[in-house]
Amino acid sequence: MSRIALDGARLAILAHRFEGVTRKMANTLLRTGRSGVLNRARDFSCCIVTSGCELLAATDSLPIHVLSGPDLMARAMLDLHSGLRRGDAFLNNSPYHGCSHAADHSILIPVIDDAGRHRYTVVAKAHQADIGNSIPTTYHGTARDVYEEGALIFPVVQVQRDYEVIEDVVRMCRMRIRVPDQWWGDFLALLGAARIGERELLAMAAETGWDTLDEFAARWLDYSEGRMAAAIEKLPAGTASSTSTHDPFPGTPAEGVPVTARVTIGPAAGRVYVDLSNCPDALPCGLNLSEACTQTAALLGVFNSIDTTVPKNAGSFRRVELTLRRGSVAGIPEHPTSCSVATTNIADRVASAVQTAFAAIDEGLGMAEVGAVIPAADGVVSGVDPRNGKPFVNQLFLGFTGGAGAPHADAWMTYAHVGNGGLCFIDSVELDELYHPIRVRSRELVPDTEGAGRYRGAPSLAVEYGPVGCEMTLGYVSDGEINPPRGVRGGDAGGAAHQWLEKNGVRTALPGCAQIVVQDGETVISITCGGGGYGLAQARDPHAVAEDVREGWITASRARDVYRVALDAHGNVDDPATADLRTASGARK
């Protein structure tokens, strides 16, 4: 191939254009999707992968979906299909072929030039409302294996030829998926988004030539690698291990699942090393990670600790060396290990272990733990709607907080979970009540549940809701009750998750992972996780503490006991009394 000179200005322009393509794809998908998890919670991603299967651009995508995964899926497409042609499209949801988990239906389209050569792969991926699991949820936490999980698995199966849909696959899905029309709508939206990506790349190539685009990709990945190396070179050298423990669920040991990451920062080599080989073996439940999710979760923990302007693509990933173990709960799964819940629970523990290990290495690095998911407030509900007699299945997103304290700022409150990075939308109460036969009694933040610290984590959110005029099946997989999000560098843990069933004013505790039936008149009370704090609470700016009290995030007694800040009758900081408290607390520590 002839080398084409691209200066730093041309690189910048082409980078903008590639980002523009993924933004167009994402916009199309968001606006046309039918299931709540796609169009309300934004649980989707769109990206461009090079012919060498390296991730090039993924603007506006859910982090856990894309950092790794699209690269593996594109590779699987090339390995399994020869003679790719323009007009082909493939469906992949196999966690053994690069997909995150079975619920994320991914459409892959090879972008083919006029000479028939494969140039790029565009990927559009979206979490589905239902995928035909053995129970009506896309998160089957207790499934012993992929057979009990029950979803149709599509290991890079062709679904379009010459731009025409192959109806065989559609018929299979329609027979197995509980809400076939909703699935069909999402399938069309995915195809539409991927085709828009293809169209834009073909147009860009017609204008600039494929060789220029190839040269751009090579140079952009090198540039990103250089930026990553430079960012790592600024960090202190060091090694730390951190363990983040998932609560016990059915199928896990009684003490839960400890996820340990050993992180080494090597500024001299401009590299970060993350070793996950000490994680336990795969478990007979749905919590195991796919390879894509293990890699992505580790990368997330790294990027949460790195200069935010470093581009996230295959170039910067070259500077992160991961050590994974085959057959581990957080490594590379062997078929038929179930990875039903791979994008959230254990993945979040991996990312948390990595970012807290960074924090352990030095002040100003890493982040506290982000709150765990999936609470009952964000569970999958199903039943028959008494208003029209039609069945419904959908994931609700009634709320989450979970944000972790960072080295220089308070938490982003509506973080959802670490794999989401806060991109998720929260349902409107009115919209949820319109779409489902439910009523949301209340949705409010819980005072004094923030992870206290110099920079505080998010408080918990309490949501109470239940069915109206029918019974409702609810599935959720809520981690974080026994192991609430930990603080770092002296910061405190954030609020833990809890869930209860309320009937006639009597509350009964519910397990963390369950599929339950809620009767008409009963409600579920779901407390979501807060987030951990960063640094000592006693080091927090007293005026910020006074503001927290004024706004009702914390009570005056918590300000005094935890933050060691005294307030006067008007709620303003009492400086001398605060100084006294803080000296005393210093002595106590």
Place this chain on the structure above:
Amino acid sequence: MRLGCDTGGTFTDLVVEEDDGSVTMHKAPTTPRDPAQGVLAAIQDAATARGESLLVFLSRATMFVHGTTHAINAIITGSVARTALLTTAGHRDMLVLREGGRADAFDHGSGYPRPYVPRALTFGIPERIDAAGRVIVPLDEAAVLQTIARMRELRVEAVGVCLLWSIANPAHERRIAELLEQHLPDAPCTLSHTLSPTLREYRRASATCIDASLKPLMTAYLGGLDRRLRAAGFDGRLLVLTSQGGMIDAAELALAPIHSINSGPSAAPVAASHFARLENVDDDVIVADTGGTTYDVSLVRNGRIPYTRETWIGEPYLGHMTGFPSVDVRSVGAGGGSIARVDAGGVLHVGPESAGSTPGPVCYARGGERPTLTDACVTLGYIDPEYFLGGAMQLDRSAAEQAIQEQIARPLGLALQDAAAAIVDLATESMVQAIADITINQGVDPTQAVLVGGGGAAGLNCIAVARRLGCPKVIIPELGAAMSAGGGLISDLAAEHSVVHFSGSDTFDMEAMNSALARLERRCERFLERAGAPSGGRSIEFSVEARYPGQVWEIETPLECRQMRSPEDLAALVARFHAEHRAIFAIDDPHSPIEIVRLIARARCPLRQKAVGRLQTQVQSGPSQGSRRVYFSGAGWVQANLLRLEQIESGESRRGPAIVETPFTTIVLDPGSRLERSAHGSLIISLQG
């Protein structure tokens, strides 16, 4: 005589239209502390140019149409009224949680935005209505009274009321309003179901609180402006431009001041649409309004200006969503002041950081040290350092060149002119991406559209933007440099009324829809009556917001009748929806039913019959003759002809490379483009030569 006036960030623009149709343009610096002062200065300039006293000049004016940034500035600077929110008990964190979402998953430095109304001033009221409008929990009036007492203690100045499902049954909101009127009469109040009858409580609450918080200051501002204009001799009608691209009487605006949030920018597409029509353009129009710090993009699609409810004040997800219908205008931080830099990895960036007007670009010689887009334009010969703003300001070309040489050219390993061209190219690309974002969302194909350029800096690269987009034609109207003020002269009296109305095409209730449409029509007629609209030009347009089952984002589809009379009317509506969906998103689902969720009626009435006349320009001093060396990427240094706008007669055409200068703007014609002056004074530029 009519006056259109827009208070922008830097300049207050005034466009005067005499009774004979002739037009003049005037600018005065904006005076943020007392915006009326800048308005009066611009009026004084117009009077002076005519050799008239302010009194004589203003007494000739029958109408003053005002675009104002007063409301949005008050929100940005936090100087709005101390506002409380009353909402359904158990849902007090509506404004804190918002709708989730975030711009950058890895930005751990910005912190989480504060709610528009502090939690300390948000009160839960025991009551509940369900989706069907049934009262589940009756309103606890004693609790309302207690809350009112508490608000009085807290010195609350304005109140927003947004209860769940008030759009299905407004009884509780209405009763709270009565109690407020009785017990807290000095604090103006806004009810969500009347201001913004829309689904999704956060958006409704946000609109409601923003509106309430603006009431005291907008009442004072408009009242003050009205008094000062009248004291200076004005005896006409004072109208304000709305976010919806129309205008309403100032007194009416004061009752719902949220309408003025996007007051000026929303008028730009109105003006652009008018000037495009004058040139017999039926194509879609992309409107680009370039200021010193932002680049505002809007559209005219199928002759209509698209609306959005997702307007953010400040940055998306960090600012506040208004949740209120507005002309869809997207802003990117790309303007003359955008700063260029090369990062450690050797890649160029332009913006979003801006040098603003102080210190401004390096060439302003006011202390700016970092090169900007304007500096690049000076270096390339696009801007004449001697004739910037008609010679009002002398620019330092060598300082601009030196900054670009040291900070951009050297690290990129490029020659000075190539580095400067790269800055222009990258800024162009940011603008192109902003246009791509809005066109994909609204289903406009740029290669079939016309670009209309406005704002002081539009001419510098609008041809380059059009080339990248594949737009075949660019129009720069005579009034382009004051597009929003010009829009003020062209805008119609307009108001929008809407109602939430659920109906599936498969479970269609024609009678229910028709009675809802009839109610909307009556509300529109009452508005037109109140505004004293001449009966001749009155029009009411109906449309529906609809979606496929399961979707949550609706698209607006015009309804081509006032009432649904037959199954064929419904079939036509459904067919239009499928077509619209396909146009916007490249796919449709023609066998699926559709769900109608809202009905919208827009009343409008033009207050003019004729087109805006020609701009009267003063004869300019100074040379703008001959040619100058100008650099284009691709073509290198070329001799470009120098032209003054007034020297180009209607019907005349010129070929690029050329530079057209006016006291307000500079238009750069690259080699290969051809310019023609139309009978209406606009510059029509074809890119294919």
